[in-house]
Amino acid sequence: MKHLLLTVVTAASxxxxxxxxxxxxxxxxxxxxxxxxxxxxVAIAPSDLLVMQLAPDTKGKARRVVIQLMPAPFSQxxxxxxxxxxxxxxxxxxxxxxxxxxxxAQWGDPHGEEAAKAKPLPTGLTVVSEDAxxxxxxxxxxxxxxxxxxxxxxxxxxQRRGDAYAEFTGFIAGWPTAYDTERQWPLHCYGAVGVGxxxxxxxxxGAELYAVIGHAPRHLDRNIALVxxxxxxxxxxxxxxxxxxxxxxxxxxxxxxxxxxIRIATELPSAEQPKFEYLSTESDSFxxxxxxxxxxxxxxxxxxxxxxxICNVPVxxxxxxxx
Amino acid sequence: MKHLLLTVVTAASxxxxxxxxxxxxxxxxxxxxxxxxxxxxVAIAPSDLLVMQLAPDTKGKARRVVIQLMPAPFSQxxxxxxxxxxxxxxxxxxxxxxxxxxxxAQWGDPHGEEAAKAKPLPTGLTVVSEDAxxxxxxxxxxxxxxxxxxxxxxxxxxQRRGDAYAEFTGFIAGWPTAYDTERQWPLHCYGAVGVGxxxxxxxxxGAELYAVIGHAPRHLDRNIALVxxxxxxxxxxxxxxxxxxxxxxxxxxxxxxxxxxIRIATELPSAEQPKFEYLSTESDSFxxxxxxxxxxxxxxxxxxxxxxxICNVPVxxxxxxxx
Numbered sequence: 001m002k003h004l005l006l007t008v009v010t011a012a013s014x015x016x017x018x019x020x021x022x023x024x025x026x027x028x029x030x031x032x033x034x035x036x037x038x039x040x041x042v043a044i045a046p047s048d049l050l051v052m053q054l055a056p057d058t059k060g061k062a063r064r065v066v067i068q069l070m071p072a073p074f075s076q077x078x079x080x081x082x083x084x085x086x087x088x089x090x091x092x093x094x095x096x097x098x099x100x101x102x103x104x105a106q107w108g109d110p111h112g113e114e115a116a117k118a119k120p121l122p123t124g125l126t127v128v129s130e131d132a133x134x135x136x137x138x139x140x141x142x143x144x145x146x147x148x149x150x151x152x153x154x155x156x157x158x159q160r161r162g163d164a165y166a167e168f169t170g171f172i173a174g175w176p177t178a179y180d181t182e183r184q185w186p187l188h189c190y191g192a193v194g195v196g197x198x199x200x201x202x203x204x205x206g207a208e209l210y211a212v213i214g215h216a217p218r219h220l221d222r223n224i225a226l227v228x229x230x231x232x233x234x235x236x237x238x239x240x241x242x243x244x245x246x247x248x249x250x251x252x253x254x255x256x257x258x259x260x261x262i263r264i265a266t267e268l269p270s271a272e273q274p275k276f277e278y279l280s281t282e283s284d285s286f287x288x289x290x291x292x293x294x295x296x297x298x299x300x301x302x303x304x305x306x307x308x309x310i311c312n313v314p315v316x317x318x319x320x321x322x323x
Numbered sequence: 324m325k326h327l328l329l330t331v332v333t334a335a336s337x338x339x340x341x342x343x344x345x346x347x348x349x350x351x352x353x354x355x356x357x358x359x360x361x362x363x364x365v366a367i368a369p370s371d372l373l374v375m376q377l378a379p380d381t382k383g384k385a386r387r388v389v390i391q392l393m394p395a396p397f398s399q400x401x402x403x404x405x406x407x408x409x410x411x412x413x414x415x416x417x418x419x420x421x422x423x424x425x426x427x428a429q430w431g432d433p434h435g436e437e438a439a440k441a442k443p444l445p446t447g448l449t450v451v452s453e454d455a456x457x458x459x460x461x462x463x464x465x466x467x468x469x470x471x472x473x474x475x476x477x478x479x480x481x482q483r484r485g486d487a488y489a490e491f492t493g494f495i496a497g498w499p500t501a502y503d504t505e506r507q508w509p510l511h512c513y514g515a516v517g518v519g520x521x522x523x524x525x526x527x528x529g530a531e532l533y534a535v536i537g538h539a540p541r542h543l544d545r546n547i548a549l550v551x552x553x554x555x556x557x558x559x560x561x562x563x564x565x566x567x568x569x570x571x572x573x574x575x576x577x578x579x580x581x582x583x584x585i586r587i588a589t590e591l592p593s594a595e596q597p598k599f600e601y602l603s604t605e606s607d608s609f610x611x612x613x614x615x616x617x618x619x620x621x622x623x624x625x626x627x628x629x630x631x632x633i634c635n636v637p638v639x640x641x642x643x644x645x646x
Contacts, residue, residue, distance in 0.1 A: 058381075101558045102513050130625060162485040164630040190425050190538045200625050215513045215538050215634055219619050222626045235424045235565040242558040296542050302453060302523050303545045307487040309632065311538055 028298040029289050033316040036285035041277040042174065043320065044068055046265035049274055050086060050228065052107075054096070054236055055258040065233035066265075066274045067193050067211075068317075071173055073135035074186050075227045077128040078195050081206035082227060086264050088122040090207065095256035096240065100248025102214030105237035106196060108207050110256055121207055128203045133222050134183040165218045169310040171281035171290075175229075176310045178221065186226040189216045189311035191234050195225040213238040216311040231276055231317045279316040289316065351621040352612050356639040359608035364600040365497065366643065367391055369588035372597055373409060373551065375430075377419070377559055378581040388556035389588075389597045390516050390534075391640075394496055396458035397509050398550045400451040401518050404529035405550060409587050411445040413530065418579035419563065423571025425537030428560035429519060431530050433579055444530055451526045456545050457506040488541045492633040494604035494613075498552075499633045501544065509549040512539045512634035514557050518548040536561040539634040554599055554640045598643040612639065 027035065048071070054063035069079050085091060091108070098106040111117035163169045166178030169187070176187045188194070189212065196208030203225060211230050230237070240257060243250040250256050265273045279286050292298070294308035350358065371394070377386040392402050408414060414431070421429040434440035486492045489501030492510070499510045511517070512535065519531030526548060534553050553560070563580060566573040573579050588596045602609050615621070617631035 099562075101561055133626075162487070164486065164632040164635075165628045199622060216632070218632060218635065219616070219624075219628045221628065223619075223624050238424055239422075239562050239564055241562055293542070296546075299522060301542075301546050303456075305488045305542045305544065309487040309539070309541060312487075312541065 025299060026297045027292070029292040032285065032289045032292055033279050036279055036283065040280050040283035040285040042280050044276045044278060046273045046275070049265035049276070050082065050262060051265050051268060051274060052262045053260040055260055063233065063236040065236050066231050066276070067228045068231045068276070069228040070175065070186060070226065074175070075132065075225050077126045077132055078204070078206045078225045078227050081125045083264060084122050084124060085207055086262055087267070089261065090119070090122055091259050091262035094119070094259050096237065096259065097256050098247060098249045099213070099237070099240045099242050101242045103217065103248065104210040105213050105240060106208065106210040107259060108196065108209060110253070112208060121205060125205050128225070130201060130203055132203070133225055134185040137179050137182050137184050163310060165221060171286070171315065174278045174281050174315055176313070176315070185222050187216070187311065188212055188218050188220045188226065189314070190214070191230040192226050193228040193230060194220070195227060197224060211237050218311070232274065232319070275320040276317055277320050281315060348622060349620045350615070352615040355608065355612045355615055356602050359602055359606065363603050363606035363608040365603050367599045367601060369596050369598070372588035372599070373405065373585060374588050374591060374597060375585045376583040378583055386556065386559040388559050389554050389599070390551045391554045391599070392551040393498065393509060393549065397498070398455065398548050400449045400455055401527070401529045401548045401550050404448045406587060407445050407447060408530055409585050410590070412584065413442070413445055414582050414585035417442070417582050419560065419582065420579050421570060421572045422536070422560070422563045422565050424565045426535075426540065426571065427533040428536050428563060429531065429533040430582060431519065431532060433576070435531060444528060448528050451548070453524060453526055455526070456548055457508040460502050460505050460507050486633060488544060494609070494638065497601045497604050497638055499636070499638070508545050510539070510634065511535055511541050511543045511549065512637070513537070514553040515549050516551040516553060517543070518550060520547060534560050541634070555597065555642070599640055600643050602639040604638060
C-alpha cells in the first residue's frame with residue numbers, strides 16, 4: 001500500500017504543496033492556497049507574535065513555538081496582560097507542566113498553586129470579567145467587510161447541516177469564530193491558545209497558557225478565554241510525552257520541559273524575528289480553498305462530504321521567505 | 324493559576340475519575356460514566372482486540388497499543404484480511420513509518436512501495452470493493468435495538484444544529500456512526516484506525532494501517548475504510564516525533580519505530596490478554612453521559628454549549644481490573 005491519503009495530506013501541509021501534474025486535475029485545497037496571488041496573503045505584524053523558546057530536545061535540537069495573538073475585539077485585556085508578562089520576561093525559567101493526550105499542553109509556573117513557592121506576577125495585570133469571553137456581535141455593516149456573510153465560503157460552512165455548538169460560524173479577519181445575533185467569540189480549534197483559570201468567577205491572568213493538541217474541545221468556547229493560536233512549531237508541544245498524573249500533569253520535575261524564554265517578536269533581534277502571513281479570509285482564494293475543504297474533488301477522493309466543520313478548515317498560514 | 328479545566332479533564336480521563344466532593348454537585352460526564360452500574364458496561368471480546376507491541380522507548384519502557392476492531396456490518400472484509408495478517412505474524416518487524424501532526428500515525432511495510440523490496444503479503448487476502456466503505460442502512464426495527472433513535476442522547480446529537488458532514492449521526496453498538504436513508508458508515512474520530520490505500524479504485528488490503536491523532540478528518544468518511552479504534556496506548560503513537568518528509572514520513576530509517584508484533588489478543592498467553600469494556604451506548608448511563616457532554620453543567624462551566632460534535636462524545640472505554 002502506498003502513501004495513504006496522498007492528496008489529502010498535501011492539502012493539509014502547505015509547506016510542501018504538490019502541484020497538479022495535469023492541468024485537467026482538480027486542485028486540492030493546499031494547491032489552491034499555494035497558488036493564491038500575493039495580494040491575497042496578509043502579513044502578520046511581529047508585534048502580534050509571541051515566540052516561545054523551549055530548551056533544546058534530547059538531541060540538542062532547538063524548539064521554537066510561534067503564537068499569533070488575536071486581534072480586537074477578542075480577549076484584548078488578557079492579551080495586554082500577556083504582553084506585560086512577556087516584557088517582564090516572566091515566563092523565562094518556567095516550564096511546560098502538563099500534556100494531556102487529545103486535549104492540551106499547558107505551561108507556566110509549575111509552583112503556581114503553592115503560595116509559598118509561586119513566582120510573583122508583574123504588577124499591573126488586569127482582572128478580566130467573564131463577559132469578555134465573548135465580544136459584542138459586529139454590526140451588519142462591519143460584517144460585510146470582515147466576514148462576507150453572503151460569500152460562498154460562509155454559506156458552505158453555514159449550510160443546512162450547521163455546527164453543533166453555535167448558531168452561526170464564519171471567518172473574521174483570518175480567525176474561525178462563531179456568533180449569534182448578540183455576541184461573537186473565537187473557537188477552540190486545534191492549535192488554539194487559551195488562558196488557564198480556576199473556578200468561576202476567576203478568568204485567569206494569562207500567566208498560565210495552554211494550546212489545544214487534540215480534537216477541538218469546543219465545549220470550552222465561551223467558558224474560557226482564547227488569546228491566539230500556534231502558527232509554527234506546534235509539534236514541539238503535541239509530540240511531548242503525556243503526563244502520567246491526573247489531568248496529564250507531569251509527575252516528576254525532571255519531566256517538565258523548560259521554557260528558555262517567551263518574547264513578543266519585536267523584542268528579538270531583527271534577524272530572529274519570525275515572519276508569517278495568512279491567506280485573507282476575505283479573498284476569493286480563501287472562498288475557493290474553503291469550498292474545496294468542504295467538497296474534496298481532487299483525485300484521491302471518491303465522495304465529497306458536502307460540508308466541513310469549521311475547525312477542519314484551518315486558515316492557511318505560512319512563513320514569509322526572505323527574498 | 325491552577326489546573327485549567329479541572330472538571331473537564333476529569334471527564335475525559337476515565338482512568339482516574341474524581342468523585343464529586345459534594346452530593347449537591349452536578350456530576351461531570353466522566354463521573355456519570357464512572358458511576359454507571361456494572362450492567363451498563365459491555366465486555367469487549369479478546370477476539371476483537373488487536374494488540375500492537377512497539378519496541379521499547381528510549382528509556383526501555385514497553386509500548387503497547389490496543390485496537391478494538393469494528394463489529395458487523397462495518398468493514399468486515401478488510402477486518403478478515405487484518406485477522407489473516409495478524410495470524411501470519413506479518414507485521415512483526417515492520418514499523419511506524421509516518422507521523423503527521425494533527426492527522427495520522429501510519430504503520431506497515433516501510434518498503435511497500437518498492438516492488439523489489441516489498442514484504443510479500445499472505446495469500447488469500449480479499450480485494451474489497453469501494454461500496455464497502457459504507458453499509459446498507461439498518462432497518463428501523465434493528466435501529467430501535469441498536470441506536471435508540473428516539474432516545475435523548477440521539478436527539479441531543481441530532482438537534483437542529485446538526486453535523487457538518489452527514490444528515491444523521493448516532494451511536495450504534497458502541498460506535499459513532501452517520502447514516503442517511505440508504506447507507507450507514509463509521510466516522511473518522513480521534514483514535515479511529517483505517518486502511519491506507521492508493522488512488523481509487525484501490526481500497527487497501529489492511530496491511531497498511533493508520534490511526535487518527537488529531538482533529539477528526541471527517542472528510543475521509545466514506546472515502547477510505549475504517550476498521551477499528553485505539554482504546555489503549557494511543558499516546559505511544561500520538562506523542563511520536565513528527566516525520567519531516569512530505570506527508571510526515573520519516574526521513575531516516577532510524578527514525579521509524581519498530582513493531583515487535585501485532586496479534587489478535589486470543590493468540591497471546593492468557594495473562595497478557597487485555598480486557599476492556601465499553602459503556603453501552605444503549606444504556607441510560609450513556610444517555611446521561613452524552614447529555615452531559617453536550618451540556619456541561621458541572622462546576623467549571625459557566626455556559627453549556629447546547630450541543631456536541633459526535634467526535635467530542637467519546638464512548639467511555641476502560642480496562643477491566645482483575646478481581
